[in-house]
Amino acid sequence: xNLEEKLYASIYRIRRVExxxxxxxxxxxxxxxxxxxxxxxxxxxxxxxxxLPEEAVYGTYRSHATYLAKGGDIRKMIAELYxxxxxxxxxxxxxxxxxxxxxxALGGSAIVATNIPHAAGHAYADxxxxxxxxxxxxxxxxxxxxxxxxxxxxxxxxxxxxxxFVCENxxxxxxxxxxxxxxLDNISARAAVFGIPTEIIDDGDVFKIYDAxxxxxxxxxxxxxxxxxxxxKIYRWMEHVGIGExxxxxxxxxxxxxxxxxxxxxxxxxxxxxxxxxxxxxxxIEEEIRDxxxxxxxxxxxxxxxxxxxxxxx
Amino acid sequence: MAERIISYAQxxxxxxxxEMERDESVFVYGLGVDDFKGIYGTTKGLLEKFxxxxxxxxxxxxxxxxxxxxxxxLNGMRPVHVHIRMDFLLLTVNQLxxxxxxxxxxxxxxxxxxxxxxxxxxxxxxxxxxHSQGLHSLFMHIPGLKVVAPSTxxxxxxxxxxAIRDNNPVMFVEHRLLHLFHGHVxxxxxxxxxxxxxxxxxxxxxxxxxxxxxxxDCLRAKHLLDETGIKAEVIDPISLVPFDWDAIxxxxxxxxxxxxxxxxxxxxxxxxxxxxxxxxxxxxxxxIEMKRMGxxxxxxxxxxxxxxxxxxxxxxxALAAYAMCNGGKTDWTPTYKEEKExxxxxxxx
Numbered sequence: 287x288n289l290e291e292k293l294y295a296s297i298y299r300i301r302r303v304e305x306x307x308x309x310x311x312x313x314x315x316x317x318x319x320x321x322x323x324x325x326x327x328x329x330x331x332x333x334x335x336x337x338l339p340e341e342a343v344y345g346t347y348r349s350h351a352t353y354l355a356k357g358g359d360i361r362k363m364i365a366e367l368y369x370x371x372x373x374x375x376x377x378x379x380x381x382x383x384x385x386x387x388x389x390x391a392l393g394g395s396a397i398v399a400t401n402i403p404h405a406a407g408h409a410y411a412d413x414x415x416x417x418x419x420x421x422x423x424x425x426x427x428x429x430x431x432x433x434x435x436x437x438x439x440x441x442x443x444x445x446x447x448x449x450x451f452v453c454e455n456x457x458x459x460x461x462x463x464x465x466x467x468x469x470l471d472n473i474s475a476r477a478a479v480f481g482i483p484t485e486i487i488d489d490g491d492v493f494k495i496y497d498a499x500x501x502x503x504x505x506x507x508x509x510x511x512x513x514x515x516x517x518x519k520i521y522r523w524m525e526h527v528g529i530g531e532x533x534x535x536x537x538x539x540x541x542x543x544x545x546x547x548x549x550x551x552x553x554x555x556x557x558x559x560x561x562x563x564x565x566x567x568x569x570x571i572e573e574e575i576r577d578x579x580x581x582x583x584x585x586x587x588x589x590x591x592x593x594x595x596x597x598x599x600x
Numbered sequence: 601m602a603e604r605i606i607s608y609a610q611x612x613x614x615x616x617x618x619e620m621e622r623d624e625s626v627f628v629y630g631l632g633v634d635d636f637k638g639i640y641g642t643t644k645g646l647l648e649k650f651x652x653x654x655x656x657x658x659x660x661x662x663x664x665x666x667x668x669x670x671x672x673x674l675n676g677m678r679p680v681h682v683h684i685r686m687d688f689l690l691l692t693v694n695q696l697x698x699x700x701x702x703x704x705x706x707x708x709x710x711x712x713x714x715x716x717x718x719x720x721x722x723x724x725x726x727x728x729x730x731h732s733q734g735l736h737s738l739f740m741h742i743p744g745l746k747v748v749a750p751s752t753x754x755x756x757x758x759x760x761x762x763a764i765r766d767n768n769p770v771m772f773v774e775h776r777l778l779h780l781f782h783g784h785v786x787x788x789x790x791x792x793x794x795x796x797x798x799x800x801x802x803x804x805x806x807x808x809x810x811x812x813x814x815x816x817d818c819l820r821a822k823h824l825l826d827e828t829g830i831k832a833e834v835i836d837p838i839s840l841v842p843f844d845w846d847a848i849x850x851x852x853x854x855x856x857x858x859x860x861x862x863x864x865x866x867x868x869x870x871x872x873x874x875x876x877x878x879x880x881x882x883x884x885x886x887x888i889e890m891k892r893m894g895x896x897x898x899x900x901x902x903x904x905x906x907x908x909x910x911x912x913x914x915x916x917x918a919l920a921a922y923a924m925c926n927g928g929k930t931d932w933t934p935t936y937k938e939e940k941e942x943x944x945x946x947x948x949x
Contacts, residue, residue, distance in 0.1 A: 342675070344671070374710070375706060375707050375708040376708030376709070378705055378706055378707075378708050379707055383706050385711065387711060392711075393707060395698070397694060397698045400667060400695060400699055402664075402667070403663070403664040403665070403667025403668050403671060403695070404670050404674065404699070405671060406664065406668055407667060407668035407669060407670055407671020407672035407673070407674070407675070407679075408672065408674060409671075410668060410672055411676060411677045413653075414627070421671075434664050437659065437661035437663055438661075438664045438667070440659055440661065440664075441659055441665070441668065444659065596704050596709035597704065597705050597743050597744055598704065598744065598767075598768050599704045599709065599767040599768055
């Protein structure tokens with residue numbers, strides 16, 4: 287696959303997995319809150335495609351997209367959403383904590399911003415052991431209101447850590463718009479004061495996101511000092527948690543969303559690929575998804591004794 | 601061969617140096633670890649030996665610095681994060697409770713967080729309300745954390761080595777005054793297993809369980825009690841999570857009396873947990889007299905006259921034991937002189 291095809295496949299997979307999650311959700315087979323990335327796929331796709339499998343991404347509770355884009359096992363993901371023993375967390379993580387260490391998808395936190403210093407710790411370990419590879423912290427615009435965000439920027443800049451901060455700015459924290467929470471819409475500028483190179487991609491263009499991350503990751507792999515900061519403006523199409531749209535509740539308007547809905551990454555990226563080739567990619571992904579949900583349906587729940595396993599690691 | 605006698609602080613330093621030597625994934629960091637005081641000497645010499653990548657001072661960012669340990673541990677390291685006062689741990693609990701404690705379980709055992717959090721409880725010379733707290737019970741409450749609080753130099757070394765090698769987050773609780781204690785510590789590397797209490801002194805009339813520095817005060821109380829003929833058995837649990845219930849139960853079944861003394865408050869604390877654990881294990885009809893002692897239910901006042909009354913001490917522990925062994929009578933006054941490490945302690949730290 288060429289780059290266009292890879293990015294399209296990544297975006298399409300995220301979109302379709304989440305659409306099928308929406309279809310299944312009313313059956314109550316997924317008994318777990320889901321925070322969907324529909325409309326935001328370009329960020330995870332662009333970021334993860336620019337990384338090597340051994341490069342880690344620490345994500346958020348909106349974790350499906352990052353997990354899938356990083357190459358997380360789709361069967362294990364859907365089994366996890368179903369609460370099954372074959373899930374990536376054996377039914378003990380759920381939608382917000384998808385993880386696949388084999389491909390560097392290092393989980394998500396339901397406590398906003400807590401994952402940011404984990405990426406710094408991961409990068410610090412690489413730095414002192416002389417491994418030249420990038421680690422990514424992904425977080426939203428709400429996370430930059432937490433103290434730990436600034437603490438981590440400070441330390442990462444101080445130690446020149448080989449990491450990339452990626453702010454997925456969808457401009458809402460649950461139902462609160464950014465400018466009701468922050469005095470200025472200038473997240474990147476706040477990173478810049480620590481002497482960190484910053485970049486803003488304000489239109490959700492997956493190629494620009496890919497390119498920015500690729501440049502930063504390449505610099506790190508060449509041994510140049512980090513960190514880097516990339517802000518990706520994007521828009522959440524669905525409600526904060528759950529499978530519905532939420533225009534009717536009045537905290538934001540459909541008009542505001544219109545420009546973003548037109549930039550639907552599935553359509554924009556899909557249009558760049560030859561129709562026949564696109565149909566092949568889609569067919570293959572549909573088959574993956576069908577297989578993953580069938581697997582999740584048929585595989586068993588954890589044994590009751592699992593309640594007590596893994597509290598401590600031997 | 602003569603026993604080698606070193607201080608608790610030296611034992612911590614030696615354990616750290618030996619583990620850093622043995623395992624390159626071990627690094628040590630925290631506020632002031634590389635300064636000329638070296639956390640009461642516990643981190644002295646490590647910078648020269650292991651370099652600034654593996655022994656480093658940090659910004660005043662306890663939250664992010666705790667997250668740093670977690671991320672480094674997920675990437676194969678074994679970090680030791682040092683806090684010169686336990687009170688500062690309150691700036692770390694989000695990372696410890698929500699992430700470190702839950703990683704192994706929440707990720708179905710696919711990841712784990714081998715980190716050690718060293719913290720030091722302060723006491724005396726006017727430490728005041730925010731430099732004196734014993735907060736270990738908060739950490740005991742959370743599944744996924746281990747909590748150890750050794751009282752002797754020997755066990756401090758063995759426990760720290762065990763903690764560094766453990767595959768889980770371990771809260772390593774020290775006490776400022778214990779750092780000054782000397783005792784027999786073998787030079788070679790060894791581990792003290794978690795979940796195994798140590799009987800510091802045998803006795804038959806009453807069991808005194810002392811946590812951290814209170815183990816030392818319980819031993820002193822035992823000596824005060826000698827003149828009354830009461831033979832106290834003194835136990836240092838060493839490890840609070842996991843806890844050695846067998847050792848405590850065997851002792852109380854022998855003595856039929858138990859006092860648990862903590863360098864912390866009583867409410868929802870380690871003493872409450874230990875007493876209720878003993879009660880749950882009693883057979884029908886089995887009766888043990890029990891009492892717990894700890895901080896007064898106030899903040900710690902710095903002025904000496906109130907500070908002295910805030911803490912249990914060997915005399916108050918001995919008197920409580922005497923009363924328990926004599927049907928509540930208090931017709932005995934222990935001869936007690938303030939201990940050297942308190943009388944001679946000078947700050948500012």
